[in-house]
Amino acid sequence: MxxxxxxxxxxxxxxxxxxxxxxxxxxxxxxDGSGVRFLFAYPDAYEVGMSNLGLQILYDVLNREPGVLxxxxxxxxxxxxxxxxxxxxxxxxxxxxxxxxEFDILGFSLQFELNYTNVLNMLDVAGLPLHSEERDERWPLxxxxxxxxxxxxxxxxxxxxxxxxxxxxxxxxxxxxxxxGEPREAFxxxxxxxxxxxxxxxxxxxxxxDGRVAAVSPFRPDVPRRPRRRLxxxxxxxxxxxxxxFVEAVHDRxxxxxxxxxxxxxxxxxxxxxxxxxxxxxxxxxxxxxDELLANTGYDELALVSLSSSDYSCIEPxxxxxxxxxxxxxxxxxxxRIDSFSVELAEAVEKQRRSSLTFAPExxxxxxxxxxxxxxxxxxxxxxxEAVFSHGWRAIKLYxxxxxxxxxxxxxxxxxxxxxxxxxxxxxxGRREVSATISTFVPKAHTPFQWVGQEADVRSKQAYLxxxxxxxxxxxxxxxxxxxxxxxxxxxxRLGAVIEGAWRRGARFDAWSEHLLPLAWEQAxxxxxxxxxxxxxxxxxxxxxxxxxxxxxxxxxxxxxxxxQRSLAAESTPDCRWGDCTACGMxxxxxxxxxxxxx
Amino acid sequence: xxQRLQIHFARGEEIKYVAHLxxxxxxxxxxxxxxxxxxxxxxxxxxxxxxxxxxxxVGVTSEAEAMDLWLEEPMTPPxxxxxxxxxxxxxxxxxxxxxAPESWPPLAARLxxxxxxxxxxxxxxxxxxxxxxxxxxxxxxEERGGKLRMHDLRPLVEELRATETGPDEARVTxxxxxxxxxxxxxxxxVAALGLEALAIHRTRLVFAPPSS
Ligand code: SF4
Numbered sequence: 001m002x003x004x005x006x007x008x009x010x011x012x013x014x015x016x017x018x019x020x021x022x023x024x025x026x027x028x029x030x031x032d033g034s035g036v037r038f039l040f041a042y043p044d045a046y047e048v049g050m051s052n053l054g055l056q057i058l059y060d061v062l063n064r065e066p067g068v069l070x071x072x073x074x075x076x077x078x079x080x081x082x083x084x085x086x087x088x089x090x091x092x093x094x095x096x097x098x099x100x101x102e103f104d105i106l107g108f109s110l111q112f113e114l115n116y117t118n119v120l121n122m123l124d125v126a127g128l129p130l131h132s133e134e135r136d137e138r139w140p141l142x143x144x145x146x147x148x149x150x151x152x153x154x155x156x157x158x159x160x161x162x163x164x165x166x167x168x169x170x171x172x173x174x175x176x177x178x179x180x181g182e183p184r185e186a187f188x189x190x191x192x193x194x195x196x197x198x199x200x201x202x203x204x205x206x207x208x209x210d211g212r213v214a215a216v217s218p219f220r221p222d223v224p225r226r227p228r229r230r231l232x233x234x235x236x237x238x239x240x241x242x243x244x245x246f247v248e249a250v251h252d253r254x255x256x257x258x259x260x261x262x263x264x265x266x267x268x269x270x271x272x273x274x275x276x277x278x279x280x281x282x283x284x285x286x287x288x289x290x291d292e293l294l295a296n297t298g299y300d301e302l303a304l305v306s307l308s309s310s311d312y313s314c315i316e317p318x319x320x321x322x323x324x325x326x327x328x329x330x331x332x333x334x335x336x337r338i339d340s341f342s343v344e345l346a347e348a349v350e351k352q353r354r355s356s357l358t359f360a361p362e363x364x365x366x367x368x369x370x371x372x373x374x375x376x377x378x379x380x381x382x383x384x385x386e387a388v389f390s391h392g393w394r395a396i397k398l399y400x401x402x403x404x405x406x407x408x409x410x411x412x413x414x415x416x417x418x419x420x421x422x423x424x425x426x427x428x429x430g431r432r433e434v435s436a437t438i439s440t441f442v443p444k445a446h447t448p449f450q451w452v453g454q455e456a457d458v459r460s461k462q463a464y465l466x467x468x469x470x471x472x473x474x475x476x477x478x479x480x481x482x483x484x485x486x487x488x489x490x491x492x493x494r495l496g497a498v499i500e501g502a503w504r505r506g507a508r509f510d511a512w513s514e515h516l517l518p519l520a521w522e523q524a525x526x527x528x529x530x531x532x533x534x535x536x537x538x539x540x541x542x543x544x545x546x547x548x549x550x551x552x553x554x555x556x557x558x559x560x561x562x563x564x565q566r567s568l569a570a571e572s573t574p575d576c577r578w579g580d581c582t583a584c585g586m587x588x589x590x591x592x593x594x595x596x597x598x599x
Numbered sequence: 600x601x602q603r604l605q606i607h608f609a610r611g612e613e614i615k616y617v618a619h620l621x622x623x624x625x626x627x628x629x630x631x632x633x634x635x636x637x638x639x640x641x642x643x644x645x646x647x648x649x650x651x652x653x654x655x656x657v658g659v660t661s662e663a664e665a666m667d668l669w670l671e672e673p674m675t676p677p678x679x680x681x682x683x684x685x686x687x688x689x690x691x692x693x694x695x696x697x698x699a700p701e702s703w704p705p706l707a708a709r710l711x712x713x714x715x716x717x718x719x720x721x722x723x724x725x726x727x728x729x730x731x732x733x734x735x736x737x738x739x740x741e742e743r744g745g746k747l748r749m750h751d752l753r754p755l756v757e758e759l760r761a762t763e764t765g766p767d768e769a770r771v772t773x774x775x776x777x778x779x780x781x782x783x784x785x786x787x788x789v790a791a792l793g794l795e796a797l798a799i800h801r802t803r804l805v806f807a808p809p810s811s
Contacts, residue, residue: 008658013616019689021628246617246625246688298628298686328639
């Protein structure tokens with residue numbers, strides 16, 4: 001049975017048929033002549049994967065490397081998966097429509113813990129044995145990178161090696177090493193020595209009687225005791241020929257990353273730790289990239305991506321120049337700071353439709369915001385709201401979290417008060433809407449809150465907010481999804497059996513609430529004899545070995561602990577970009593930081 | 600002064616699964632890449648001004664698509680074609696462009712009929728076609744949003760022919776009514792014949808003259 005017999009019967013069939021503008025398609029000669037054939041595998045739907053800038057960058061990097069061919073595939077949606085299994089059609093690449101197992105390397109992008117069952121599902125649909133140890137050199141090498149790779153212990157059963165940190169250079173080192181054609185074990189031993197590569201099978205994990213990790217140590221003398229995150233000092237030129245999808249992507253627009261890293265130091269934020277330090281792109285490079293990118297794609301929207309766009313030092317001249325050059329271009333600035341400067345920026349880019357702006361105060365009270373080091377005052381927020389509404393925007397969206405460490409009832413009440421204050425500002429400008437999204441805090445590895453237990457039950461807080469904000473449009477995260485995320489985000493290797501058990505019971509697309517199967521997960525936990533609360537809700541001991549301690553992000557555990565202690569005292573820590581260096585540990589990895597430490 | 604261009608294009612196998620709105624977005628992007636000075640609608644969220652004659656169903660190829668497009672600054676049609684052709688993705692072919700007076704009604708309003716060629720499989724195609732042509736009605740039940748509806752497809756069929764191409768295989772050609780007075784869908788006709796459509800291709804759109 002062929003693809004053509006299936007596609008008329010699935011939703012959005014163009015997700016599976018390639019021919020997008022700018023995709024790199026090679027002839028059969030090039031397939032045969034390529035030393036390394038690399039398949040990027042995104043463990044979520046096409047629309048999500050196509051919105052990922054990191055993947056665009058790496059697709060570009062690998063396809064420019066001589067002798068390397070890189071193609072893409074995404075998780076087949078459930079209807080497509082069923083048809084493929086029925087027809088015996090294995091997972092295939094979009095570009096040349098070849099089975100995944102004909103590739104040399106399968107590279108997963110791990111951006112979200114709730115994608116893990118899709119990784120297993122893709123391996124299975126591809127016809128690969130699930131477990132790393134069952135695959136020798138006759139099978140593709142299965143690797144994974146992305147933010148979650150920094151604590152992907154729960155996936156170590158299935159993944160041969162992890163790429164830690166920025167992969168732009170380490171992927172090239174990897175494919176070059178792969179070309180030697182060594183047997184799998186020998187290749188892995190060689191790969192383990194590449195900066196930014198972690199080969200889990202070379203590390204032994206011991207647990208104590210209570211199930212906590214007791215020690216992680218390498219089996220071999222030639223692998224690093226703590227594999228470290230790779231950092232590129234100088235950002236490569238942005239990809240200016242990204243694949244332009246037919247099927248509308250979640251973020252269907254051109255993207256340029258203005259800078260990597262953010263040192264504001266929000267204590268809940270994993271990205272703020274693991275992408276340190278900040279590295280900016282020069283203004284003229286951004287402008288040149290924008291010109292080429294728009295000419296090559298035809299997009300009418302450009303996102304200036306960074307963890308905090310208003311902090312890019314040339315943001316104002318950049319925005320002014322872009323809007324002057326491209327009067328019809330929509331420039332989007334994700335993650336705006338809460339201040340009137342950001343509103344001015346937004347004003348410059350949204351000349352026409354001022355529909356809504358989004359801000360994230362994260363917590364309701366100033367005290368709790370100091371606890372999480374999101375140093376925004378109520379005055380800042382109200383002034384920002386004033387600026388937003390007075391300049392004609394019709395709506396403000398606010399993001400909050402509940403269940404934050406040290407949260408008291410009055411902090412939840414403060415959310416209600418704050419929303420109402422913003423609404424009051426809105427009323428002075430006529431019919432203006434204020435909506436709020438309230439998610440449950442998920443403690444993450446490698447952050448100052450990595451020791452904190454997740455609050456087991458936030459339902460009473462949710463009920464309180466619902467009752468007191470009746471006339472406000474509220475969005476909620478799925479409670480089971482936050483709990484599962486909390487488990488997987490700080491999991492150990494024993495969770496491999498749970499992920500597999502849940503997947504066998506039908507779990508996939510866990511990030512999509514309509515597909516999430518709590519029962520499948522609960523049964524899988526029970527079968528493995530493990531307890532969700534142990535991972536999600538337990539506060540770790542100060543001296544406990546954490547399952548990800550052996551992964552060196554460059555940020556020291558001492559610094560994280562110090563930050564945790566400061567949070568307990570509701571003490572804020574200033575951004576090292578403007579204030580003093582706070583000695584996070586990056587000095588050992590990054591020359592510019594070392595210099596600052598020295599002075 | 601805006602300029603109205605009428606363009607004709609084909610869609611091939613490569614992108615036949617692209618949905619109508621997605622195809623339109625692909626057109627916008629191709630036109631922008633080509634530096635075509637598109638005219639925009641007025642209002643809260645301006646968008647490029649264009650209008651197709653008839654959306655092409657997912658899975659259907661065509662050599663007969665037509666679209667009106669408005670430009671902010673005039674261009675000669677050959678210049679337009681030259682610049683756009685090299686910016687089109689695989690499977691999208693620009694067959695021609697011509698200037699059209701503003702006074703002409705929209706293409707969709709002038710559309711009368713559409714012709715299709717269908718590669719079909721199933722028992723006795725020629726016999727089924729003869730039966731349908733002789734019958735006064737061709738009942739078709741359709742479920743939409745959980746509701747069962749009955750249609751008569753027969754009035755939508757202007758011409759229908761089956762040429763056997765092998766055992767239980769045929770090329771079915773048809774001319775169906777299209778436009779404001781009702782639109783025949785080739786998939787439904789083939790299904791009502793008791794056949795399975797393997798490939799559907801639109802070969803012609805028939806328009807009423809602009810003056811009428
Ligand atoms: S080492 Fe100092 S300057 Fe560098 S990121 Fe850490 S705190 Fe900032």
